[in-house]
Amino acid sequence: MVYMFLNGGGMRGGDLHHQLRGAPLVKEIRTAPKYRFHSVDDRFPALEPVEEGGVAVWGELYDLPMETLRDSLLPAEPPELELSVIELEDGTSSFAVVLRTEYRRTATLTDITHIGSWRAYKGTPPPG
Numbered sequence: 001m002v003y004m005f006l007n008g009g010g011m012r013g014g015d016l017h018h019q020l021r022g023a024p025l026v027k028e029i030r031t032a033p034k035y036r037f038h039s040v041d042d043r044f045p046a047l048e049p050v051e052e053g054g055v056a057v058w059g060e061l062y063d064l065p066m067e068t069l070r071d072s073l074l075p076a077e078p079p080e081l082e083l084s085v086i087e088l089e090d091g092t093s094s095f096a097v098v099l100r101t102e103y104r105r106t107a108t109l110t111d112i113t114h115i116g117s118w119r120a121y122k123g124t125p126p127p128g
Helices: 066-076 118-122
Strands: 002-006 025-030 035-040 044-049 058-064 081-087 093-099 109-111
Touching (some): 044 081, 058 066
Parallel strands (some): 044 093
8 A cells, every 4th residue: 555645636526536446535635835736738737846936735645555556547647747756744755646847848837836726726626
């Protein structure tokens, strides 16, 4: 089992949540304030690790079987994203997907760092 931070369609109520195959939610949590946050072509969010000017981004932490990560989540990720290890607000580490370096200049990015949440950006209420 591994911890995986999700901040887009894989979260509860999202169109990709089924890819988690029933993996349990550990908690809602934010990243450490070390990331810029983007909408990529208005299709999905992307974390970008930065040395300065980062914020804490809201998301959900899941306890995933490695097989779910390997067989379900990663194959469905868009080419602009890659697996990485991020820092969470409590100082612990987690897997997450981040924006690939080569796409930082070529993808159509909308900076949503000031919003800090994919749900807030999309106007989607949290599941109730």
